[in-house]
Amino acid sequence: MAHKVALFVTCLVDLFRPTVGFATIKLLEDAGCDVVVPPAQTCCGQPAYNSGDREDTIAIAQQLIKTFEPYDYVVAPSGSCAAMIKKHYPGLFTDDEAWQARAQALSDKTFELVSFLSDVLKVENIDAKLDKNVTYHDSCSGLRELGISAQPRKLLASVEGLSLSEMKDSDVCCGFGGTFCVKYSDISNAIVSKKTDNIANSGADMLLAGDLGCLMNMAGKLKRQGSNIEVRHVAEVLADMTDGPAIAEAKK
Amino acid sequence: MTQIITTSNFKSNARTALDDKNLQKALTHVERGFIGKRRSAMDALPEFDQLRDNARDIKNHTLENLDLYLEAYEEKVTKSGGKVHWAADAEEARNQILKICRDVGAKTVTKGKSMIAEEIGINDFLEENKIEPIETDLGEYIIQLRGETPSHIIAPAVHVLKEQVEEDFRRVHTHLPEARNLEEPESLLDEARKVLREKFLNADVGITGANFLIAETGTSVIVTNEGNGDLTQILPKVHIVLASIEKITPTLEDVSQILRVLARSATGQDMSVYTTFSTGPRREGDPDGPEEYHVILLDNGRSNMIGSEFQDMLRCIRCGSCMNHCPVYHAVGGHAYGWVYPGPMGAVLTPSLMGIKDGGQLPNASTFCGRCEAVCPMRIPLPKMMRSWREREFEKHLNPSLQRWGLKAWAYFAKRPKLYHLAMSFAIPVLSKIGWKKGRIKSLPFAGGWTKYRDLPAPESRTFQQQWAQREALKQEAK
Numbered sequence A: 001m002a003h004k005v006a007l008f009v010t011c012l013v014d015l016f017r018p019t020v021g022f023a024t025i026k027l028l029e030d031a032g033c034d035v036v037v038p039p040a041q042t043c044c045g046q047p048a049y050n051s052g053d054r055e056d057t058i059a060i061a062q063q064l065i066k067t068f069e070p071y072d073y074v075v076a077p078s079g080s081c082a083a084m085i086k087k088h089y090p091g092l093f094t095d096d097e098a099w100q101a102r103a104q105a106l107s108d109k110t111f112e113l114v115s116f117l118s119d120v121l122k123v124e125n126i127d128a129k130l131d132k133n134v135t136y137h138d139s140c141s142g143l144r145e146l147g148i149s150a151q152p153r154k155l156l157a158s159v160e161g162l163s164l165s166e167m168k169d170s171d172v173c174c175g176f177g178g179t180f181c182v183k184y185s186d187i188s189n190a191i192v193s194k195k196t197d198n199i200a201n202s203g204a205d206m207l208l209a210g211d212l213g214c215l216m217n218m219a220g221k222l223k224r225q226g227s228n229i230e231v232r233h234v235a236e237v238l239a240d241m242t243d244g245p246a247i248a249e250a251k252k
Numbered sequence B: 001m002t003q004i005i006t007t008s009n010f011k012s013n014a015r016t017a018l019d020d021k022n023l024q025k026a027l028t029h030v031e032r033g034f035i036g037k038r039r040s041a042m043d044a045l046p047e048f049d050q051l052r053d054n055a056r057d058i059k060n061h062t063l064e065n066l067d068l069y070l071e072a073y074e075e076k077v078t079k080s081g082g083k084v085h086w087a088a089d090a091e092e093a094r095n096q097i098l099k100i101c102r103d104v105g106a107k108t109v110t111k112g113k114s115m116i117a118e119e120i121g122i123n124d125f126l127e128e129n130k131i132e133p134i135e136t137d138l139g140e141y142i143i144q145l146r147g148e149t150p151s152h153i154i155a156p157a158v159h160v161l162k163e164q165v166e167e168d169f170r171r172v173h174t175h176l177p178e179a180r181n182l183e184e185p186e187s188l189l190d191e192a193r194k195v196l197r198e199k200f201l202n203a204d205v206g207i208t209g210a211n212f213l214i215a216e217t218g219t220s221v222i223v224t225n226e227g228n229g230d231l232t233q234i235l236p237k238v239h240i241v242l243a244s245i246e247k248i249t250p251t252l253e254d255v256s257q258i259l260r261v262l263a264r265s266a267t268g269q270d271m272s273v274y275t276t277f278s279t280g281p282r283r284e285g286d287p288d289g290p291e292e293y294h295v296i297l298l299d300n301g302r303s304n305m306i307g308s309e310f311q312d313m314l315r316c317i318r319c320g321s322c323m324n325h326c327p328v329y330h331a332v333g334g335h336a337y338g339w340v341y342p343g344p345m346g347a348v349l350t351p352s353l354m355g356i357k358d359g360g361q362l363p364n365a366s367t368f369c370g371r372c373e374a375v376c377p378m379r380i381p382l383p384k385m386m387r388s389w390r391e392r393e394f395e396k397h398l399n400p401s402l403q404r405w406g407l408k409a410w411a412y413f414a415k416r417p418k419l420y421h422l423a424m425s426f427a428i429p430v431l432s433k434i435g436w437k438k439g440r441i442k443s444l445p446f447a448g449g450w451t452k453y454r455d456l457p458a459p460e461s462r463t464f465q466q467q468w469a470q471r472e473a474l475k476q477e478a479k
């Protein structure tokens, strides 16, 4: 029987880049999953959690747990939102055994998209084509909290025509950090400027990553600098959905 | 070099640091030098992660039984002829040191590197009391000449360029020939050695820090690369060890375990060049050593951390790895943090010691990239503890009210999916239209923090949920 997978689309993808949501659904369906999009979803609560607002974080987490617990798996096209559910939700309920058990159960079946395809569904090859030289940025939460590093590179290697040029320090933060990038915009700018230098020096003509927050930050900086490097979520490439405009680009 | 605390001005300090060209140039050494060396040391020692677990467990056990080990330590020090002075806060520690110095009529004091000395501001205090403190660690010596404070816990002068050091030496060492060559780092080190040699011989008291205090033996341990610490503690009549209470480690064996992760995490060396153990004053028949041996044991807020969510921070062995790998530290350097402890460890420790009201900026100034925790040899969950500080700040209503209300308004919607989707189904198409032409938005009211430096990618069109709902509806109709 096909796995019943609930898509947690994440707030940024929902609002800014629906294409990533559709690409995720295509990848999951191609891999044989039965995909559902529960309508009662908003955000994983990171903005509140990382601002120290525990009360709202807990309320948001409880609502998300209720919405998603009926399914076999929960998949999100974001390392940081998946890590929030997987690594941080159980810790929110240390004083409440019942909720902690529910949070833990959800944690166990929640995955970031690319690692889900690779580690759980054992997808080895992807049927996609892209004649581009790409570079891949390792978003922090995905890399350090979920160990996502080899999986996207392996799947990208199976995309026909695609070559990968690693940038220097691909595992160093891009300076996004959620609300950090607006609260400490000067520092964030210094960090993202180093990142865009490394991206440009890689010689790639497309930048990929697995988290829309980081992608919007890097794309916003690249475009402000007048760069014509295309920026996309890795799911768009894997799903062969790169016909539409790239992030921060106009419709053709 | 009066110590001025500017932690609450972190943001403007950071701005100044970002505009400082020399500093920016110097900071590239942190990024390049330390990281690669640590990496090579790791790669050469497959059991490194196991050693980290051991180190963590040793310190956890110690902290659970801290009172016991502190008492045992004091007993051993006393037995070996030394004296332990308990200092509840910085002022008490300063006065204890002054009294020891005065009792022997000290005029000059040599100092090994010690962050606790910075924490209690001992140099200013001694100077005010007509006792000359002389830094003997090269980095500390350089910043003393410049009237600055350390900007890094293991490389205090990492913010200074070699050319600037040359300038300082020529300015201060006027008794040396002007035509001398000071181009190489080695020539600078040689010159500092020469100048310091006399001072070592004339000092009345030597103050060192301690990397570890061993409860089993009453021994203090320092690790250095220049050997200056040894001369500081052996030559003068009186040796004062200045250390905070969490430096206690149960046994010699425990210390040798933790030493295996310390230098590797700090500089990538297997061991520092000198690891020096000192136990009590000179005994009969000893060829050298001080006549008096004192230990100042400083609390200064640490015992309040025991049993709190910040207890893990007391495992820190001050290796500096967290700041060496921190993108924020790389961008602004150590002085921006405004007090003794910079980088991620400072972002947790500083508010613990000075209070969240003044230290609150630091735990906020992190992207939570997690690299600090990934490299910390003591496995200290630094981001988690920074978040705990943010929670305390939020509970106490200490964060800016505009931020607070923005967050509350957002949370109101995030908790009500139907309302949220309705609101977004209006807002997002509007935003999309604003950026329609270029696919991005150059400036937007209330988004200045973002658009000052970057464009805002425009939303594609309608929200995913809107589009999905429509598709599902069409599917239903088709059935």
Ligand code: SF4
Pocket: B265, B315, B316, B317, B318, B319, B320, B321, B322, B323, B344, B345, B372, B375, B376, B377, B378, B379, B380
């Ligand atoms: S927090 Fe960890 S990495 Fe940072 S100085 Fe302390 S021991 Fe080293």
